Amino acid sequence: MWKTIPLLAAALAVAACASPQAATPAATQTSSLQRNAESLQAKLRRTPDDPAAWAQLGATHVELARVTFDPQHYPRAERALTESLRLKPEGNGEAYIGRGALANARHDFAGARDWGQRAVAALPHSAQAQGVVVDALTQLGDDAGASVALQRMLDLQPGVASFTRAAYHFELHGRLDEARGALERALESASSPEEAAFCRFQLDELKGRTDEEELKTYRELVSRVPSPEHLVRYGRALDKAGKPQEARAQYDLALRQSRALGGDDLTAALIAADHGDPAEALRFAEKEWAKRQSVFTADAMAWALHVNERSAEALPYSDKAVALGWRDAEVLRHREAILGSLR
Known part of the structure; x- marks a missing residue:
């Protein structure tokens, strides 16, 4: 147990980050996962009635989708997990853990919660099962429930997966020094180059970068890890550098990537609010808000209402977005604009 953390809440980003200096470890991780998938497939050709091997194969494809951003791994994961459950x-x-991880990856957070809770019931001492629940509940806006699940995860296995979730919890609550401390604990616990690179990247994110460093970092990162989140951040860096056309290309690619990966409408809402049709932005945000009332969707609703000149309606959503203490730069930019329009 990590005694210095009281009840915690967090969600590891749906798309994992890789350090721009970590191209070789990332490639090594992909190769290792592919070899694991091939080994499991060979095993299943010999013993096709092995539910554990099918579950492992499904989980491997979820991980391959995470590190490669190739959506073809999702149906492969689903087929393997379905066979395991059959x-x-x-x-x-x-298999419940695998289905929960797959649902989280596809942004079906209610489904992920349900699978995660089934996994916890079946494997009460599994930190992985608790992690599925933590991620789902945070995205659904259940801070208290996620806190309980994360504390249990830390009690069971105080390692990289639990410490990085703790760091994100502290970040969402505006406790940045404690977030850095949790990431340092995660880095100390790292057992592979990939885990260490992830922890270092997150530490750099908390410390902040100059505009030039940010542009260079995300240019190199999206060339290897083209997640929607990173593409949007690269677009913002290009906007700040006075390159709006290049930025627009990144936003468009982020939307296509999000759709291909089965993502939600949150990315679409924020991009449309800043670079598209305000009415469309509000439709996207309302659709997502109907599914989950988290600080993330609250910010999207606030910004979409503001760009539609409905700032008085936006303010309660903006209040909710920062209610935990979250002080993300974009969230604060949105809030300042909303408050400014009401003065």
Whole structure:
């Protein structure tokens, strides 16, 4: 147990980050996962009635989708996990974890919560099961429930996965010194170059970068890890550098990537609010808000209402976005504009 953390809440970013200096480890991770998938496939050709191997194969494809951003791995994961559950429909905790991770990756957070809770019931001492629940509940806006799940995760396995979630919890609550401390603990716990690179990248994110450093960092990053989140951040860096056409290309690519990966409408809402149709931005934000009332969707609703000249209606959503203490630069920019229009 990490005694210095009281009840915690967090969600590791749906798309994992890789350090721009970590191209070789990232490639090594992908190769390792691919070899693991091939080994499991060979095993299943010999023993096709092995539910555990099917669950492991499904989880491997979820991880491959995460590191490669290739959406073709999602249906492969679903087929493998479905077969595992066909062979062992009850008490199949590993398959429940896999289905929960897949649902989180596809931004079906309500489904991920349900699978995660089934996994916890089947495997009460599994930190992975708790992690699925933490991620889902945070995205659904259940801060208290996510806190309980994360504390249990830390009690079970105080390692990289739990410490990085703790760091994100502290960031969402505006406790940046504690977030850095949690990431330093995660870095100390890293057992692979990929884990260490992820932790260093997140530490750099908390410390902040100059505009020039940010532009260089995200240019190099999206060439290897083209997640929607990173593409949007690269677009913002290009905007700040006075390159709006290049920025627009990144936003468009982020939208296409999000759709291909089965993402939600949150990215679309924020991009449309700044660079598209305000009415469309509000439709996207309202659709997402109907599914989950988190600080993330609250900010999207606030900004979409503001750009539609409905700032008085936007303010309660902006209040919710910062209610935990979250002080993300874009969220604060949105809030300042809303407050300014009401003065």
